[in-house]
Amino acid sequence: MKKEVFLGIIVFIAVVLNCNNGRADEFTKKDLKKWHKEFMTVVKEGERLFHSALGKNKVSCDMCHPNAANTHPETYPKFQKQIGKVVALRDMINWCIQNPLEGEPLKLDDPKMIALEAYITYERRGKPLSPGRH
Amino acid sequence: MKKKISRRSFVKKGLGAMALASLPLGLVEISWGKNNPQNFTFAYISDSHLTHIKGTEFVRNFDKGLKKAVMECNFMSPRPDFVVYGGDLAQLGKREELEHGLEIMSALRHPVKWVIGEHDFYLDLGKFWEDKISKTTYSFDHKGVHFVVLNSILTYDSWMKKWKTPQERMSNMARLDNPNGSPFMVGERQIKWLKKDLANVSKDTPIVVMSHSPLYKIFKPWNFWTDDAEKVQAVLSPFKKVTVLHGHVHQILYNQIGNITFEAMMSTAWPWPYPVSYTQKPNQVPKLTVFMNRADPFHERDATGWSILNLENGRVTNHYKLWENKDRVLRYDEKLGAPVDTLYQDPAKRIPPQEHY
Numbered sequence: 001m002k003k004e005v006f007l008g009i010i011v012f013i014a015v016v017l018n019c020n021n022g023r024a025d026e027f028t029k030k031d032l033k034k035w036h037k038e039f040m041t042v043v044k045e046g047e048r049l050f051h052s053a054l055g056k057n058k059v060s061c062d063m064c065h066p067n068a069a070n071t072h073p074e075t076y077p078k079f080q081k082q083i084g085k086v087v088a089l090r091d092m093i094n095w096c097i098q099n100p101l102e103g104e105p106l107k108l109d110d111p112k113m114i115a116l117e118a119y120i121t122y123e124r125r126g127k128p129l130s131p132g133r134h
Numbered sequence: 135m136k137k138k139i140s141r142r143s144f145v146k147k148g149l150g151a152m153a154l155a156s157l158p159l160g161l162v163e164i165s166w167g168k169n170n171p172q173n174f175t176f177a178y179i180s181d182s183h184l185t186h187i188k189g190t191e192f193v194r195n196f197d198k199g200l201k202k203a204v205m206e207c208n209f210m211s212p213r214p215d216f217v218v219y220g221g222d223l224a225q226l227g228k229r230e231e232l233e234h235g236l237e238i239m240s241a242l243r244h245p246v247k248w249v250i251g252e253h254d255f256y257l258d259l260g261k262f263w264e265d266k267i268s269k270t271t272y273s274f275d276h277k278g279v280h281f282v283v284l285n286s287i288l289t290y291d292s293w294m295k296k297w298k299t300p301q302e303r304m305s306n307m308a309r310l311d312n313p314n315g316s317p318f319m320v321g322e323r324q325i326k327w328l329k330k331d332l333a334n335v336s337k338d339t340p341i342v343v344m345s346h347s348p349l350y351k352i353f354k355p356w357n358f359w360t361d362d363a364e365k366v367q368a369v370l371s372p373f374k375k376v377t378v379l380h381g382h383v384h385q386i387l388y389n390q391i392g393n394i395t396f397e398a399m400m401s402t403a404w405p406w407p408y409p410v411s412y413t414q415k416p417n418q419v420p421k422l423t424v425f426m427n428r429a430d431p432f433h434e435r436d437a438t439g440w441s442i443l444n445l446e447n448g449r450v451t452n453h454y455k456l457w458e459n460k461d462r463v464l465r466y467d468e469k470l471g472a473p474v475d476t477l478y479q480d481p482a483k484r485i486p487p488q489e490h491y
Contacts, residue, residue: 064406
């Protein structure tokens with residue numbers, strides 16, 4: 001009996017401790033630093049992809065968009081007149097991979113796609129959102 | 135005796151007449167006789183970035199740009215006195231790329247003056263270029279105008295020594311937004327040569343300098359920049375009429391600094407954004423420039439093209455031949471003492487696609 005009570009207390013403490021760890025509003029400066037580091041690792045990977053041949057013809061994104069300039073991530077989703085409907089930035093990333101880069105489109109949840117988006121939006125940090133702007 | 139017109143000659147002459155009729159009026163040159171300097175026309179093709187994939191394969195899009203410019207130059211009437219190639223014929227300085235470029239350029243029916251770009255240079259340090267194509271620093275006189283060609287894409291020795299292989303050096307210089315890049319420069323040796331070259335030229339002789347990079351400072355992170363530009367400008371400052379024509383920036387760009395007019399040439403391959411559209415770092419983009427239209431990537435020749443330049447009384451009138459847009463014309467305004475766009479210089483006349491952000 002004593003053994004069961006003891007075990008019960010252990011489980012209770014473990015559950016409580018676990019709950020405490022999961023509290024969303026309690027994070028430290030150390031956490032912030034860690035999360036930013038995680039994010040910047042993906043930005044760095046995006047920068048690498050942006051400067052490498054993602055298609056079949058050795059052309060890379062940065063050749064037309066140094067520092068991802070002229071990609072205007074803050075304006076998406078927007079009506080893309082050449083496609084005839086409202087599209088997201090990732091649709092345009094795939095359009096560029098398929099056309100000027102002559103490659104295969106990425107899956108929309110491909111880590112490479114997330115990395116490219118991270119780099120493109122990071123280079124545009126500080127700009128106010130302007131969805132729909134042409 | 136009446137000459138019989140065959141069907142073939144009729145079609146031939148008819149096509150010729152049609153081609154002539156479709157040329158813009160700006161091409162018609164008026165001859166002023168024996169004035170000095172004389173008026174004349176030349177053409178400028180630049181920044182083709184021919185890219186070798188493998189074997190005999192090259193990037194189709196960029197080949198198409200250069201071929202189109204060559205074909206249109208061949209149709210020019212009156213004929214240009216010469217054509218300038220403004221540098222960056224190759225993408226990674228490879229022999230395959232330069233030879234491929236020479237083959238396409240060999241279809242030109244006009245003599246060519248060559249300017250070297252960084253993409254032609256940093257693999258073999260200009261060896262192939264100087265052996266098979268042209269000198270990199272030279273001058274010539276043409277109808278009363280003194281032309282100077284400079285190699286403006288040199289850089290610091292310390293940077294040159296940083297790389298293990300020529301390929302590594304080339305690819306680091308080829309990346310425009312490279313944080314490990316190095317600014318372009320003309321260098322003391324060429325500046326000394328320039329002083330000597332200009333020593334016997336009278337101060338009222340119009341001077342046209344052709345370099346790959348702009349001989350002024352616009353945006354260092356993309357090397358829209360020549361580090362010793364002020365020193366070159368100082369050598370040019372005593373002359374009454376000086377125009378610097380450059381490539382590298384792949385966009386309509388013009389400026390006036392003191393007595394010197396600067397005008398950029400289009401690329402035949404792809405356009406580059408204006409530095410104003412990269413908001414993380416400050417820029418010195420000239421306020422005088424009315425921007426080209428924002429490029430439409432769905433039209434692959436949009437925001438690319440070439441130029442027809444008319445030398446009129448020692449000043450350049452620049453006809454930007456834009457393949458997917460209305461042509462733009464820059465003319466030197468004697469009253470303002472600067473080049474102006476003949477249609478859009480007035481802010482009230484500008485159009486929404488010219489806004490870059």
